[in-house]
Amino acid sequence: MDWCYSARIVYSDVRHNFLLHYLLAAAVVFITPLFFSVSGLDSRQAAQPLEMIISLTGTVLLTPVFMPEQNGSIRDVIRSKKTPYLLTCIVRLCIDMLILAALAGISVLYMKKCRSEVTFLHFAGTAASAMALGSLGFFAAGLSNNVIIGYMASLLWYIINFTAKDKLGVFFIFSMMNGSFDEKKWLLALSFALILLTFVYLSYVKYKI
Amino acid sequence: MLFTRECKKIFRSLTFIIYCAMVILMFFTQFWPELDERVTSSTIESYELTKISGEPETIMPKALDSLTGCYFSNTYRCYPYGLLKAVHLNSRDNDKIKGYIIEISGLNDDEMEKLKAASSFSHVRIGTNELESYNVNHVPLREDITYGRFREIMGEIDDILGGGSDYRPDDLAYKFSQEPMSHAEIIEQYDDFIEKDHIAAAYGRLLSDYLGIVLAVIPVFAAAALVTADKRAKMDELVYSRRISSFRLIFTRFSALVLTMALPVLLCASITAAKIMHMYKGDAPDIAGAFTVPGIWLLPNIMLVTALGMCISELFSAGMAILVQFAAWFICMMMTSSPLYGHIGRYTFVCRHNSLFYRSEFMEHYSDFLFNRIFYTAAALAAVLLTVIVYELKRGGRFNGLVLFGKDSIFRRKA
Numbered sequence: 001m002d003w004c005y006s007a008r009i010v011y012s013d014v015r016h017n018f019l020l021h022y023l024l025a026a027a028v029v030f031i032t033p034l035f036f037s038v039s040g041l042d043s044r045q046a047a048q049p050l051e052m053i054i055s056l057t058g059t060v061l062l063t064p065v066f067m068p069e070q071n072g073s074i075r076d077v078i079r080s081k082k083t084p085y086l087l088t089c090i091v092r093l094c095i096d097m098l099i100l101a102a103l104a105g106i107s108v109l110y111m112k113k114c115r116s117e118v119t120f121l122h123f124a125g126t127a128a129s130a131m132a133l134g135s136l137g138f139f140a141a142g143l144s145n146n147v148i149i150g151y152m153a154s155l156l157w158y159i160i161n162f163t164a165k166d167k168l169g170v171f172f173i174f175s176m177m178n179g180s181f182d183e184k185k186w187l188l189a190l191s192f193a194l195i196l197l198t199f200v201y202l203s204y205v206k207y208k209i
Numbered sequence: 210m211l212f213t214r215e216c217k218k219i220f221r222s223l224t225f226i227i228y229c230a231m232v233i234l235m236f237f238t239q240f241w242p243e244l245d246e247r248v249t250s251s252t253i254e255s256y257e258l259t260k261i262s263g264e265p266e267t268i269m270p271k272a273l274d275s276l277t278g279c280y281f282s283n284t285y286r287c288y289p290y291g292l293l294k295a296v297h298l299n300s301r302d303n304d305k306i307k308g309y310i311i312e313i314s315g316l317n318d319d320e321m322e323k324l325k326a327a328s329s330f331s332h333v334r335i336g337t338n339e340l341e342s343y344n345v346n347h348v349p350l351r352e353d354i355t356y357g358r359f360r361e362i363m364g365e366i367d368d369i370l371g372g373g374s375d376y377r378p379d380d381l382a383y384k385f386s387q388e389p390m391s392h393a394e395i396i397e398q399y400d401d402f403i404e405k406d407h408i409a410a411a412y413g414r415l416l417s418d419y420l421g422i423v424l425a426v427i428p429v430f431a432a433a434a435l436v437t438a439d440k441r442a443k444m445d446e447l448v449y450s451r452r453i454s455s456f457r458l459i460f461t462r463f464s465a466l467v468l469t470m471a472l473p474v475l476l477c478a479s480i481t482a483a484k485i486m487h488m489y490k491g492d493a494p495d496i497a498g499a500f501t502v503p504g505i506w507l508l509p510n511i512m513l514v515t516a517l518g519m520c521i522s523e524l525f526s527a528g529m530a531i532l533v534q535f536a537a538w539f540i541c542m543m544m545t546s547s548p549l550y551g552h553i554g555r556y557t558f559v560c561r562h563n564s565l566f567y568r569s570e571f572m573e574h575y576s577d578f579l580f581n582r583i584f585y586t587a588a589a590l591a592a593v594l595l596t597v598i599v600y601e602l603k604r605g606g607r608f609n610g611l612v613l614f615g616k617d618s619i620f621r622r623k624a
Binding site for chain 1: 225296437441528
């Protein structure tokens with residue numbers, strides 16, 4: 001029953017709160033081929049637009065999950081309702097992850113159609129990098145109740161990957177460009193750990209369910 | 210006093226704490242290793258300094274070999290937006306390239322085919338990428354071809370490739386005439402470092418180069434957070450009704466943001482100065498350079514990013530300010546061309562000089578650098594003035610932020 005309510009709520013706030021983010025994430029994907037070469041690339045070259053550009057969809061999609069309730073008055077109203085607030089957030093998150101996977105999939109399939117050497121690993125790697133960036137933003141926004149902090153954390157990690165690539169170890173999000181896919185499983189694990197930690201914190205510390 | 214109160218508010222904000230952490234992180238991970246070793250006339254050899262000879266006799270044969278190899282594989286390296294774009298031309302455009310090669314080399318079709326058959330095929334590694342390429346050497350150069358005509362042809366080839374190629378006339382010298390410096394030239398670099406830069410100015414430039422990368426984007430977070438803080442605390446309408454003028458309020462907030470965000474930079478410069486004094490005791494370094502260079506270099510960055518962050522947050526929203534600033538930073542970073550020194554133009558926002566040396570190359574563009582910094586300072590002040598106007602209109606209830614496509618659109622302002 002809760003899921004049914006959640007679906008209605010999510011349908012409503014997708015229309016009113018997140019459509020812009022979905023459009024922005026889609027724009028990132030559709031603009032990329034205009035500026036960067038996506039055809040006839042080998043495995044490493046193909047990783048460049050995927051990791052450097054498409055992974056940013058994670059920041060755009062996952063960071064603002066808590067944004068509508070950033071306003072305390074709205075949060076109070078939402079929390080007085082029967083449907084658990086965090087369940088709504090989980091449903092939002094699931095939808096965002098599905099869109100993220102779909103956009104990564106579209107990018108990889110398009111590159112495949114353009115005769116680039118991309119495999120399922122490229123799809124998984126791109127999704128993992130996007131998840132990692134997004135989940136850090138989600139974590140920071142959830143803990144601070146400020147979506148600006150979320151964007152800041154996520155984009156700073158992205159910037160650090162430009163400047164301190166050799167110091168990040170398994171948390172380097174551009175590893176496919178160096179031909180390595182090993183880091184991706186760590187990024188995925190980190191993403192789920194951050195999401196879990198956020199919900200644990202919100203459930204047991206902030207809202208004391 | 211309002212200024213002190215705003216500073217305190219910023220000091221306590223999480224965005225500012227993260228900002229400081231990022232600046233310090235950048236300082237210790239990127240710049241600090243440069244202070245590991247004292248530069249002496251003998252250790253300077255390890256920096257592998259190169260020079261750009263710029264001699265047509267060196268540039269023309271190397272560029273022609275490279276162009277012929279790219280023509281054979283029909284794969285041309287271009288960096289139109291900083292990222293590598295491997296351009297494959299259609300047969301008509303590739304034939305035009307062939308025509309230019311024939312004009313420069315004087316070869317005919319048969320000789321071109323023979324040359325292709327005699328060339329080895331390989332994969333060339335460029336950064337993290339590998340591209341297919343023919344290794345072509347010693348393509349003959351027509352004796353009567355002048356360097357002026359050669360540059361003209363290269364310009365036309367660059368146009369066919371869509372710009373940003375290896376054959377852009379202005380980049381020819383860097384791409385095809387780089388060679389290691391002689392011992393005497395290296396010693397000259399060392400003399401410049403000691404006598405003209407007085408050590409500290411050279412370190413100041415390098416510090417500014419590293420910190421400039423992050424200071425071209427991260428101040429926007431603190432600015433956006435401060436601008437939206439009133440709204441989050443539901444204090445905006447209360448502040449609107451106060452007697453203080455919009456001009457004073459906005460400029461006080463702007464000054465508070467710039468001053469507080471300059472403090473971590475000042476701290477980094479102080480640590481650098483202390484380390485230089487310790488490392489170069491006998492060489493009497495002029496410590497002022499470690500403060501003045503980052504001051505002139507980085508303050509306009511902080512000012513402009515802060516002002517734009519405030520202005521766009523007032524006009525649209527904090528999210529839009531972050532999006533615009535991040536996109537601008539990304540484009541600036543991608544457009545940064547090699548070498549990472551001596552390339553500061555009149556409108557380069559993220560200035561790069563990633564070396565303790567090459568002072569003469571930096572000084573060659575010094576007037577452009579000064580113009581550039583003054584221009585961005587003026588642009589920052591103009592953006593703050595615009596913020597004042599927007600804020601004043603909002604206070605009077607005549608404006609509530611720009612809403613694209615009507616008040617019920619998805620672009621309406623969120624709470």
